[in-house]
Amino acid sequence: xxxNSGLNKAQLEAVTAPxxxxxxxxxxxxxxxxxxxxxxxxxxxxxxxxxxxxxxxxFTNKAAGEMKERIVKLLQAPDKISNSPTMGTFHSxxxxxxxxxxxLVGLTPNFVIYDNDDQESLLKDILIALKLDPxxxxxxxxxxxxxxxxxxxxxxxxxxxxxxxxxQTAREVYRRYQDGLLKNNAVDFGDxxxxxxxxxxxxxxxxxxxxxxxxxxxxxxxxxxxxVQYLWTKMLAQAHKNIFVVGDDAQAIYGFRGAxxxxxxxxxxxxxxxxxxxxxxxxxxxxxxxxxxxxIIELNSHQHKxxxxxxxxxxxxxxxxxxxxxTTEAYFVAGRILNIQDPPxxxxxxxxxxxxxxxxxxxxxxxxLMKKSWxxxxxxxKNRQGLNQIxxxxxxxxxxxxxxxxxxxxxxxxxxVGGLKFYERAEIKDILCYLRxxxxxxxxxxxxxxxxxxxxxxxxxxxxxxxxxxxxxDEPLLSELFFKKPSVKGFFEMINFITGIEESANxxxxxxxxxxxxxxxxxxxxxxxxGEGRWENVLELINVAGAFKRLPWKEAVxxxxxxxxxxxxxxxxxxxxxxxxxxxxxxxxGLEFDTVFMVGLEEGLLPHSRSILDPKDIAEEVRLxxxxxxxxxxxxxxxxxxxxxxYGSRNISVPSRILKAIPEELITRIxxx
Numbered sequence: 001x002x003x004n005s006g007l008n009k010a011q012l013e014a015v016t017a018p019x020x021x022x023x024x025x026x027x028x029x030x031x032x033x034x035x036x037x038x039x040x041x042x043x044x045x046x047x048x049x050x051x052x053x054x055x056x057x058x059f060t061n062k063a064a065g066e067m068k069e070r071i072v073k074l075l076q077a078p079d080k081i082s083n084s085p086t087m088g089t090f091h092s093x094x095x096x097x098x099x100x101x102x103x104l105v106g107l108t109p110n111f112v113i114y115d116n117d118d119q120e121s122l123l124k125d126i127l128i129a130l131k132l133d134p135x136x137x138x139x140x141x142x143x144x145x146x147x148x149x150x151x152x153x154x155x156x157x158x159x160x161x162x163x164x165x166x167x168q169t170a171r172e173v174y175r176r177y178q179d180g181l182l183k184n185n186a187v188d189f190g191d192x193x194x195x196x197x198x199x200x201x202x203x204x205x206x207x208x209x210x211x212x213x214x215x216x217x218x219x220x221x222x223x224x225x226x227x228v229q230y231l232w233t234k235m236l237a238q239a240h241k242n243i244f245v246v247g248d249d250a251q252a253i254y255g256f257r258g259a260x261x262x263x264x265x266x267x268x269x270x271x272x273x274x275x276x277x278x279x280x281x282x283x284x285x286x287x288x289x290x291x292x293x294x295x296i297i298e299l300n301s302h303q304h305k306x307x308x309x310x311x312x313x314x315x316x317x318x319x320x321x322x323x324x325x326x327t328t329e330a331y332f333v334a335g336r337i338l339n340i341q342d343p344p345x346x347x348x349x350x351x352x353x354x355x356x357x358x359x360x361x362x363x364x365x366x367x368x369l370m371k372k373s374w375x376x377x378x379x380x381x382k383n384r385q386g387l388n389q390i391x392x393x394x395x396x397x398x399x400x401x402x403x404x405x406x407x408x409x410x411x412x413x414x415x416x417v418g419g420l421k422f423y424e425r426a427e428i429k430d431i432l433c434y435l436r437x438x439x440x441x442x443x444x445x446x447x448x449x450x451x452x453x454x455x456x457x458x459x460x461x462x463x464x465x466x467x468x469x470x471x472x473x474d475e476p477l478l479s480e481l482f483f484k485k486p487s488v489k490g491f492f493e494m495i496n497f498i499t500g501i502e503e504s505a506n507x508x509x510x511x512x513x514x515x516x517x518x519x520x521x522x523x524x525x526x527x528x529x530x531g532e533g534r535w536e537n538v539l540e541l542i543n544v545a546g547a548f549k550r551l552p553w554k555e556a557v558x559x560x561x562x563x564x565x566x567x568x569x570x571x572x573x574x575x576x577x578x579x580x581x582x583x584x585x586x587x588x589x590g591l592e593f594d595t596v597f598m599v600g601l602e603e604g605l606l607p608h609s610r611s612i613l614d615p616k617d618i619a620e621e622v623r624l625x626x627x628x629x630x631x632x633x634x635x636x637x638x639x640x641x642x643x644x645x646x647y648g649s650r651n652i653s654v655p656s657r658i659l660k661a662i663p664e665e666l667i668t669r670i671x672x673x
Contacts (some may be wrong), residue, residue, distance in 0.1 A: 006034075007034075007035075007038065008031075008281055010277060010278065010279050010280065010281065011031055011034070011035050011038075011279060013277050014035050014039065014277045014279065015035060015038045015039050015042050016042060016046075017039075017244070017275050017277065018275065019047075019216075019242050020241055020242060020271075020273065020274070020275070021237075021241055021242075021243050021244075021267075021270075021271030021273065021274035021275070022243070022244045022245070022274060022275045022276075022277070023222075023245055023247075023264075023267045023268070023271075023274050023275070023276045023277070024244070024245065024246040024247070024277050024278075024279060025247070025248060025249070025276065025277070025278045025279065025304050025306055026246050026247065026248055026279040027248055027250070027278075027279055027280050027282060027306055027308045028248065028250070028251060028282065028284065028285075028293070028308065028626075028627070028630035029282040029283055029284025029285055029308075029592070029630060030279035030280065030281060030282055030283065030308070031279065031281075031283055032220070032246045032248075032279060033063070033066070033067065033220075035246065035279065036056065036067065036218055036220060036244075036246055037067050037070045037071055037074070038074075039218060039244060040054060040056060040067075040071055040085055040218065041071060041074045041075065043216055044075065044085075045075070049215075049216060051084050051085045052084075052085070052086070052213070053213065053214065053215045053216055054085035054086065054214070054215075054216045054217075054218070055085065055086045055087075055093070055214035055216070055217050055218070055236070056085055056086070056087040056088075056217075056218045056219075056220075057087075057088070057089070057090055057093065057217070057218065057219045057220065057233070058087065058088070058089055058220045058221070059089060059090075059220060059221045059224060059590070060089065060590065061088070061089055061092065061563075061566060061567065063220065063590065064087045064088045064089060064092070067087055068084065068087050071084070071085070072084070086214065089566065090192075090193055090229050090232065091189060091192045091193065091566055092562075092566050094192035094193050094195075094196050094232075095113070095192055095562060095566070097196040097199070097210065098111075098187065098191075098192060098195055098196055099111075101196070101199050101203075101206060104199050104202075104203060104206070105195050105198070105199065106182050107182070107185055107187070108185055110185070110439050110440050110558060111185045111186055111187055111440065112184075112185065112186045112187075112436045112439070112440045112443050112446070112561065112565075113186070113187055113188070113189070113192070113561075113562065113565035113566070114181070114186050114187065114188045114445065115424075115565060116140075116143065117424070117429065118186070118188075118445045118446075119139075119143045119146075119177075119188055120139040120140060120143055121139075121445050121448065121449070122177060122180050122181070122184075122445055123139035123142050123143060123173065123177060124139045125180075126173055126176045126177060126180065127139065127142075127173065129176070130169075130172065130173070130176075132169070137169070142170060142173050142174075142177070145159070145170050145174070146173075146174050146177060146188075146190065147188075147189070147190050147258075148258060149174065149190075150188075150190025150191065150193070150194045150228065151190060151193075151226045151227060151228055151257070151258035152226075152227045152228065152258065153194055153197060153198075153227060153228050153231065156171045156172075156174040156175040156178065157171060159171050159174060183442065183444070183471065184440075184442050184443050184444050184445060185440050185442040185443065186440075186442075186443060186445070190228075193228045193229060193232055194228055196232065197228055197231055197232050197235065200232075200235050200236075201235075207235060207236075208239070210236060211236060211238065211239040211240070212239075214236055215239075215240045215242060216240070216242045216244075217233065217236055217237050217242065217243045217244070218243075218244045218245070218246075219233055219243070219244070219245045219246070220246050220247075221246070221247055221590075222245035222246060222247035222263065222264050222267070223247040223248060223249050223251060223252040223259070223261060223263070223264040224247075224252060224253075224254045224259045225259060225260065225263045225264075226257065226258035226259050226260055227258065227260060230260065230263045233245075234270065241271065243271070245264070245267065247264045249261060249264050249265060249303055249304050250297050250300075250303055250304075250306075250623055250626055251589065251623060251626065251627050251630075252264070252620070252623055253585070253586060253589060253620060253623050253624045253627055254586070255616070255617070255620045256620075264304075265302075265304070278304075278306045280306050280307055280308055280309060281308075281309060281310065281311075282308045282309065282310040282312075282630075283310070283312075284592055284630070284633055285310065285312070285630060285632055285633055286310070286312050286313070286314055286315030286633075286634060287309075287310055287312060287313045287315070288315055288316065288317050288318060288666065289315070289318055289629060289630070289632050289636050290308050290309070290310055290630075291666050292318055292629055292636070292662055292666050292667070293308065293626055293629045293630050294307065294308065295661050295662050295663065295666065296622060296625050296626050296629060296658055296661055296662070297622065297623070297626045298661070299619075299622045299657070299658075299661050300619045300622050300623065302619070315634055315635070316668065317666060317667055317668045318629075318632075318635075318636035318637070318638060318666070318667055318668070319635075319636070319637045319638065319667065319668050319669075319670050320637075320638045320639075320659065320662075320667045320668070320669050320670065321637065321638070321639045321640075321669075321670040322639075322640060322641075322642060322655070322669075323639060323640065323641045323642065324641070324642055324643070325641050325642065325643050325644060325645070325650075326399070326402045326641050326644050326645065327402055327405075327406075328641070329402065329599055329600075329639055329640075329641045330402035330403045330405065330406035331406045331409075332639065333392060333403060333406065333597045333599065333637070333639065334403075334406040334407055334409070334410040334412060335410075336597070336637060337381075337387075337390060337410075337412055337580060338381060338410060338412070340390070340595060340635075341381055341382070341383045341384070341386070341387065342381065342382050342383050381410060381411045381412050381413075384413060384578040385578060386578065386594070387412070387413060387578040387579055387580050388575050388576060388577060388578050388579060388580075388581065389593050389594035389595060390580045390581070390593060390594065390595045390596075390597075391580070391581045391582075391583065391588065391591070391593040391595070391596050391597070391631065392580065392581070392582045392583075392597045392599060393583060393584070393585050393588050393596060393597065393598050393599070393628045393631065394582075394583075394584060394585070394598075394599050394600050394605075395584065395585060395600055395605045395606045395608055395624075396584065396600075396605065396608070397418065397584060398646075399599065399600050399605075400416055400582050403582055403599075404416070404582075407580065412580055413578065413579040413580065414579050414580040414581070414582055415574060415577070415579045415580075415581055415582070416582045416583070417581060417582070417583035417584075417587050418583060418584060418587050422537070422540070423564050423567065425534075425537055426534075427524060427534040427535075427537055427538055428537055428538070428541055429449070430449065430450055430453050430520065431511070431514065431515070431520070431538060431541060432561065432564065433445075433446035433447075433449045433450045434446075434450055434514045434518060434520075435510075435511075435514070435557050435560070435561060436561060437450070437495055438495065438498060438499050438510070438514075438554075438557060439554060439557055439558050439561070441495070441499075444467055444470065444471075447467075447470075448463060448467075450518075451463065451466075451488065451491055453520070453523065454518065454519045454520065454522070454523035456485070456487035456488060456490075456491060457485060457487055458485055458487070458488055462481070462485060462488075465477065465481060466478075466481055466488065469481065494517045494518065497513075497517070498510060498513050498514060498517065501513065501553065503552045503553065503554065504552065505553045506548075506549040506550070506551075506553055506556065507545050507546075507548050507549055507551070507553050507556035507557055507560060508542065508545065508546060508549050509553065510553045510557065511542055511545055515538070520538075521535065521538075524538065544560075545560055548560050575591070581593070585598075585606075585624045585625075585627060585628045586624070588627065588628060588631050589627055591631060592631050592632075592633055593631055593632065593633065594632075594633045594634045594635065595632065595634065595635040595636075595637075596628070596629075596631050596632035596635070596636050596637070597637045597639060598625075598628045598629065598636070598637070598638050598639065599639045599640075600639070600640065600641070600644075601625075601638055601639065601640040601655065601656040601658055601659050602640050602641065602644065602653040602654060602655060602656050603653070603654040603655070603656055603657065604653070604654075605644075605653075605656070606621060606624065606625060606656050606658060607621035607622070607656070607657070607658075608621060622658070625656075625658045638659065638662075638667070640653065640655050640656065640659065641653050
């Protein structure tokens with residue numbers, strides 16, 4: 001195998017860089033994933049490094065899976081490898097460390113991972129115990145405070161909020177929350193990184209073990225690392241300093257999650273002898289799109305200097321459309337999609353000229369004409385092929401509503417990424433909680449969710465008695481409860497029966513028993529259309545679980561639950577089915593589409609109103625716009641509305657400073673369509 005194959009000069013320099021610290025500044029669409037993949041192959045093939053000594057960290061499970069597949073293909077016979085490099089997200093590798101070292105933090109290896117709903121359920125109970133009203137003191141607020149603390153490696157006593165009274169409350173809530181997690185043999189996402197780092201700090205021999213295992217570390221999207229991820233990486237790399245990081249400070253958009261842009265800007269300070277290589281040739285977008293991206297990012301002065309270029313000079317100028325309102329904006333996008341997919345029908349009704357600012361006609365006429373015209377001329381989309389190569393990108397989720405209405409009216413299939421996810425649906429969460437109880441009967445959050453689904457006649461007060469009895473291991477109280485509530489006793493007998501199923505059974509057998517013995521199918525299938533829809537979701541969950549059916553069932557259940565817990569919005573997105581994708585700009589990171597509509601380009605939306613007063617936040621909003629533009633391969637539409645309804649009232653909108661940064665000669669203004 002030739003590791004030079006298909007690499008440009010800069011990529012080849014990156015792939016074959018000497019061992020030691022290496023920083024790859026990879027512009028959007030510059031082939032960084034290929035570079036990372038080929039670097040791993042180069043380490044194994046050319047330098048003879050053992051695969052198990054390599055650790056590659058990505059930001060999505062999907063990226064890790066794709067990289068693994070490419071490496072396996074590149075290292076096929078006669079170059080078969082007996083073991084493969086460790087690849088995954090920070091969190092998935094954190095789980096691996098934590099399962100192996102769980103005893104050091106008071107957990108057992110079968111701990112469960114709590115999602116947002118589980119966290120808030122536990123926090124709600126804590127707030128009630130503290131006599132705080134959960135409707136005023138929101139569990140989600142404390143969840144955010146705790147997550148931020150863990151990202152910065154802060155213990156409860158380290159919290160220091162501006163409001164001293166709130167700080168005291170937050171410290172107590174955080175302390176009780178951690179105690180609750182420990183009693184439930186559970187962790188949250190923040191623990192998956194904080195706890196391994198704390199293990200490394202308190203147990204140097206454990207750190208040395210992993211330093212000896214992972215002597216060559218590669219990190220993707222380094223600009224998005226937060227403090228605990230930065231520290232985790234630095235500690236692992238201390239011994240050998242073979243750290244190869246890839247990132248682009250121009251695409252650092254996760255400051256709100258605690259990501260610290262300084263991590264990539266300060267890489268040279270951390271590793272003074274590091275080698276820096278810039279990947280500037282873009283293989284994704286046309287030259288006109290890149291010229292606009294360049295003008296946008298020039299709004300930020302504090303960036304590593306690099307200039308994207310491409311051999312692809314084809315394609316027309318990106319388009320700019322000024323819509324009357326959010327309805328016009330949505331119907332414009334729908335109309336353009338119809339024109340892209342089906343040959344346009346030219347009639348007087350479709351040749352609507354946009355009303356300019358100095359015209360006095362009723363602006364509302366345009367929206368009604370557009371709806372009426374498009375609904376009559378092109379009532380149904382004929383050609384669905386390739387719809388998955390079209391994306392509508394917006395700043396915040398509320399913007400999707402108008403597009404959904406327009407797409408439904410135009411018969412355009414679509415999917416919303418980041419809406420109600422499959423694994424967040426009530427019926428799916430219920431089944432997952434049943435499974436979690438099979439591997440971890442200390443999980444009181446899961447117990448609370450399903451002990452009365454289907455109804456078994458146990459309310460809040462009864463559950464409190466049950467919870468206290470279980471925590472205190474109070475057998476007399478449990479016996480009394482079981483006597484008063486035979487259905488509760490039956491619930492535990494059912495859990496114990498299923499837990500006792502022989503190891504050779506598979507996960508589908510176990511799932512079947514859960515659904516049958518719990519009465520959950522009958523509970524869902526109540527004769528309504530909604531009930532049938534929920535049952536179909538459960539059947540889909542069974543299909544997904546089938547991927548683990550070759551494993552012993554307990555291992556399969558643990559692996560399945562872990563995979564679900566670590567899944568992100570990007571992992572759930574289906575980009576192969578012919579549907580237009582609607583998503584926020586943050587969720588679009590790492591993706592690409594033939595046609596991109598960037599909508600809502602107005603002051604207060606992009607940049608967002610929350611960022612207006614802070615130059616750092618404004619700079620991140622600029623980078624967000626840059627990320628959006630560079631998702632487009634062939635066609636780019638920039639759209640803003642002159643007015644928008646928000647919070648029940650209609651407000652005049654001002655075009656975004658992002659648009660004002662783009663010279664007129666780089667865009668085509670659409671005034672009729």
